[in-house]
Amino acid sequence: xxHGVGKxxxxxxxxxxxxxxxxxxxxxxxxxxxSAYHRENEDRLRYIAEVDLADPGQSYSYDxxxxxxxxxxxxxxxxxxxxxxxxxxxLNRLDHPHFPKxxxxxxxxxxxxxxxxxxxxxxxxxxxxxxxxxDALAGWDPSGGALYYYxxxxxxxxRVATRSYITQxxxxxxxx
Amino acid sequence: xxxxxxxxxxxxxxxxxxxIVVVAASFIGLREYSLKKEAELRAENQYQRAFQEVVYHVxxxxxxxxxAAVSSSLLQTQKAxxxxxxxxxxxxxxxxxxxxxxxxxxxxxxxxxxxASFTYTLSQRGTSxxxxxxxEWAILRDLRDQAMFAAxxxxxxxxSIALGRLRWIDVQRESIAGAAMRPxxxxxxxxxxxQVTKGLKMLEDGMTRFPTxxxxxxxxxPRKKLPTIPGPAIGTxxxxxxxxxxTGYSAVEGAKGQVIATIPxxxxxxxxxxxxxxxxxxxAWVDVSVSGGxxxxxxxxxxxxxxxxxxxxxxxxxxxxxxxxxxQHMREISRRDYQGVCSIGFAYEQNGxxxxxxxxxxxxxxxxxxxxxxxxxxxxVFHKIRPLKEPGISEARAKEGLNPRLTVIDSRLAVxxxxxxxxxxxxxxxxxxxxxTYLVYINAETGEEEEVKKAEITGLELV
Numbered sequence: 305x306x307h308g309v310g311k312x313x314x315x316x317x318x319x320x321x322x323x324x325x326x327x328x329x330x331x332x333x334x335x336x337x338x339s340a341y342h343r344e345n346e347d348r349l350r351y352i353a354e355v356d357l358a359d360p361g362q363s364y365s366y367d368x369x370x371x372x373x374x375x376x377x378x379x380x381x382x383x384x385x386x387x388x389x390x391x392x393x394x395l396n397r398l399d400h401p402h403f404p405k406x407x408x409x410x411x412x413x414x415x416x417x418x419x420x421x422x423x424x425x426x427x428x429x430x431x432x433x434x435x436x437x438x439d440a441l442a443g444w445d446p447s448g449g450a451l452y453y454y455x456x457x458x459x460x461x462x463r464v465a466t467r468s469y470i471t472q473x474x475x476x477x478x479x480x
Numbered sequence: 481x482x483x484x485x486x487x488x489x490x491x492x493x494x495x496x497x498x499x500i501v502v503v504a505a506s507f508i509g510l511r512e513y514s515l516k517k518e519a520e521l522r523a524e525n526q527y528q529r530a531f532q533e534v535v536y537h538v539x540x541x542x543x544x545x546x547x548a549a550v551s552s553s554l555l556q557t558q559k560a561x562x563x564x565x566x567x568x569x570x571x572x573x574x575x576x577x578x579x580x581x582x583x584x585x586x587x588x589x590x591x592x593x594x595x596a597s598f599t600y601t602l603s604q605r606g607t608s609x610x611x612x613x614x615x616e617w618a619i620l621r622d623l624r625d626q627a628m629f630a631a632x633x634x635x636x637x638x639x640s641i642a643l644g645r646l647r648w649i650d651v652q653r654e655s656i657a658g659a660a661m662r663p664x665x666x667x668x669x670x671x672x673x674x675q676v677t678k679g680l681k682m683l684e685d686g687m688t689r690f691p692t693x694x695x696x697x698x699x700x701x702p703r704k705k706l707p708t709i710p711g712p713a714i715g716t717x718x719x720x721x722x723x724x725x726x727t728g729y730s731a732v733e734g735a736k737g738q739v740i741a742t743i744p745x746x747x748x749x750x751x752x753x754x755x756x757x758x759x760x761x762x763x764a765w766v767d768v769s770v771s772g773g774x775x776x777x778x779x780x781x782x783x784x785x786x787x788x789x790x791x792x793x794x795x796x797x798x799x800x801x802x803x804x805x806x807x808q809h810m811r812e813i814s815r816r817d818y819q820g821v822c823s824i825g826f827a828y829e830q831n832g833x834x835x836x837x838x839x840x841x842x843x844x845x846x847x848x849x850x851x852x853x854x855x856x857x858x859x860x861v862f863h864k865i866r867p868l869k870e871p872g873i874s875e876a877r878a879k880e881g882l883n884p885r886l887t888v889i890d891s892r893l894a895v896x897x898x899x900x901x902x903x904x905x906x907x908x909x910x911x912x913x914x915x916x917t918y919l920v921y922i923n924a925e926t927g928e929e930e931e932v933k934k935a936e937i938t939g940l941e942l943v
Contacts, residue, residue, distance in 0.1 A: 311492070315496050315499075318496075318500070319499065319500055319503060322500055322504060323503060323504055323507055326504050326507065326508065383781070384779060384781045385765050385779055385781075388779075401589055401590050401592075401593030401594075401702060402585075402586055402589045402590070403576070404572065404573065404576035405569070405572065405573075409573065409576050410576075412577075413576050413577070413581060414577065414578065414579035414580075414581060414652060415579055415581050415582075415652065415655055415656065416581055431819060432819075434818065434819050435784075435818065435819040435820075435821060438816065438818045438819070438823070439823070439843070439853065442816060442823045442825075442841050442843075442855065443841055443855045443857070443858075444777055444779075444841075444853070444855045445745075445777075445857075446765070446767075446777070446779075448743045448744065448745030448749075449745050449746055468744075470743060470744060470745065471741045471743045471751070472741070
């Protein structure tokens, strides 16, 4: 009988220890505050520092960096003109009364860009996306004046259903 | 220990392990759930704040428009208009933070944009200007009425959100559910809706019942549609030939061009893709206008290596490129180098006058010094020989209009576009203040200052 009670107490103790350890690991108290978000942020800051060191003559602009991030997250692996076209869509929205008036306003509009909703926008961008963002700012618009684009092989916003088709570049369909 | 006891021990340990796993899993699950609830609440509070700001600013906007219509003093009117403009922009910013991308609000958004443009233009007229004309005053009253309607609708929606404990998170969820719909299905079923969505739809429907005031000449037009380029419509074969000549691929054995799409852009264009012969990865894309057969833009895609050409050399390369393609009298106006390429802006120069509306951009790769990009839509659409008038005032007179604290480095005549897309002849003064360079434009007819530009903006250098 006493043997059984001892087992029971032992079991409870083990349980409590295991749960406590798990809880603390979960909340990042055991291995330091290294949640995925913070790790990503560190990478990001390091990356920004590298960009600045590589190109000391050019001042760092948040909006421009953000644009390159969206281009990278949304269109890396697309043909180069497809990347410039995504940048051009951001700028076309800026000029349009139905969209916010700043680049960050356009990009962070709720559910406007999948890359922002999923957080992929915070991964280090590919180099060509910086060039594509600059080209879009310099005036290139391979999207043909588009305000929307979507990937027809994935699910898409119902709102594009009422938009008029302009062209397809790579996997993206561009609409006005 | 007999066989039976061993089995009992094994079972006991099995149960223990299972209990541990279940308890640990439920703790983690509970924690995840409470974190998710917390994050949701934060997002919801952000949305509520954004919405309350829209309500507040639209209400204040209506009040300020009313004040502007009542006031007899020009200064008071302009103060009210400037405040109205601030409230409009804040309301627009708040609207942009709400998860309403799946809800049709274009009339409301157009209205806010028009009010912003109207109040801004009128409030910036300066104290020397005249008061509101009868027509402007009539527009002001129309806008006030519409703003009052919007304010009422929004306030009503606000109280039904508070009373009904409605959540923006649910609006967002429905919009995401809508996003998962295929276009074909969305077309037949329409957008999903809940109470908030319905309230916004009521607002939008009400806004469409107001007639749009006639803003012609009062505020800058929204963005002008580009006119078509004069000339006969060209076929695809002609477009390919033009693209091959422009990129220099017509001299390359084995390069093949094809029209991959005809695009309803402004102006309409044939998109030509040129595949180089085997062994080269320099694929090219060229947009050739259907009407007139002009090259609007082009890219030659190539990996960019280590820099071996200076931006100054790149300018010469670009200049030769333009000369060879019939773009005469082009002057460098801006330069931007980034990630191994240099984009150089050129404007047409007519008898020493820089015509800014007729500009092109040429991109040069700094590894091999080859032109790999061209953008000339504005030039191709607008370029013509203009009948330029002699300036009404001398350069010395115009200089008197400058801020006396500036050091003038350079000056020349130029044609610029104003907010209404009207061309104006101006003196351009390149000036310095505290080691920063600015371009100041003085109207060559009236001597008034038209515009001030900073000559260097994050990597872009105006020359």
